Amino acid sequence: MTSGIDLNRVKKLNSQDTGTGPVVYWMSRDQRIRDNWALLYAQELALAKKQPLVVVFCLVPEFLGAALRQYRFMLQGLAELEQDLRKLKIAFSLLTGNPVEKIPGFCRETAAGALVCDFSPLRIQTDWKEKVASNLPLAFFEVDAHNIVPCRLASSKQEYAAYTFRPKINKLLPVYLTDIPAPQAHPYPSAHLKQGDQITDWKAAENALFLGQSVPPVSGFKPGETAGREAMEHFISNKLPFYDRDRNDPILNGQSNLSPYLHFGQLSAQRLACAISRAGAGEGSSLEASKEAYLEELVVRRELSDNYCFYNRAYDSTAGFPRWARETMEVHRNDPREYIYPLADFEGARTHDQLWNAAQNEMVYTGKMHGYMRMYWAKKILEWTQNPEQAMEFAIYLNDKYSLDGRDPNGYSGVAWSIGGVHDRAWGERPVFGKVRYMSYKGSKSKFNIEAYISKVRAFMDG
Ligand SMILES: Cc1cc2nc3c(=O)[nH]c(=O)nc-3n(C[C@H](O)[C@H](O)[C@H](O)COP(=O)(O)OP(=O)(O)OC[C@H]3O[C@@H](n4cnc5c(N)ncnc54)[C@H](O)[C@@H]3O)c2cc1C
Structure with missing residues (x-):
């Protein structure tokens, strides 16, 4: 083994043998070259058989409600990736359409010897892979390049909460929180390696998606692997020591804002966790507390979200809620609501609550809502809808449409935590919420300056 990959990261999705022919890496969730175990594994297979390596990305015109904002961010990241792969003599191909047809078709066309894909717990991606695996005449491997501890290994069942998951992850972290080798220049050239100025027409690819302008791109996040690394370094050098103190105040810019890069896989969580762990060793207790708090979010909470979506197929509906929450929901189903808004009023930030409206506008105008406000925002949607x-x-719908980091296991588990008590416990009973934890305007007022937050969002809106 040259890549140093732990084979617990790899799952064979069919029973075919690896043949002679190029190895195809179907890149999906982990859109980066560096720190990518799936790419390293694909290269290892190709080197063992002295075969070319081809990375293929299948662009799906409709993906969980993603809009121009998210597609533009992703396509610009992929354009950088294509150029960097070329420097490593690794071919790149962009396909458009349904991967269930396109990926096997591409494997036929290239006479591939093996197919490698990355891991995602979301239904749409697991369904694609099942269908591709069912009649693929070559070996098909899945590599968990997104989680530090591979999702299947971290736990074999849906975890109840962070306190049940944390000891399992912490036990395995010393084995998995390692450095990651770099891929090497590939010695066996592919017929698909484009020469000279031949590159993918990324503008044409975007135009073919017919996305309209209803959710325009945002300027606050520069896309791509290089930008992701720079954002990581900037956070560690400038903000990490204050993370524990500042992260829950939406007026301060205390979070890392790395979620768009992590979501698109432009930044590896493992690389980030290694960099956080090593940051400024011995520089004092506030740094140590911040490192601990950050790793709790990045490792325990983030990987718990993958666990939830992987083991609970109803992760995006009330059927996924724990029993106590479904029971309390029935008891309070017909409780009178003080306000009920249609979707258009939520979407247009036209509720009676200026704090809620500011949070919605922050997401619409910047592409990311502050983490504290996300909880308040979702809980109020529970309070002001019919059921x-x-x-x-x-x-x-709103999170996935406007957030750059939407359509993510963190989003589905975050919404389910807020509305259905997932990974939480029962609290004192009250109208509408039943035993699901409540959050109030008054509570926010005691935590931060609401007027300052509303003004801050207004400034974004005014450009
Ligand atoms: C209603 C609701 C919706 C959410 N939707 C999303 C979403 O669509 N995409 C998304 O990535 N996160 C979502 N979250 C989780 C969390 O709010 C964001 O991950 C975080 O605010 C992202 O900003 P950051 O990278 O600056 O976070 P930081 O505070 O800097 O945290 C670093 C990283 O840790 C992870 N993390 C932090 N908080 C959580 C959490 N509560 N659960 C799981 N992982 C966490 C993320 O990967 C994050 O990028 C949602 C939470 C709620 C309550």
């Missing part, structure tokens, strides 16, 4: 089913539908 929890509608609340789930509205919250997921």
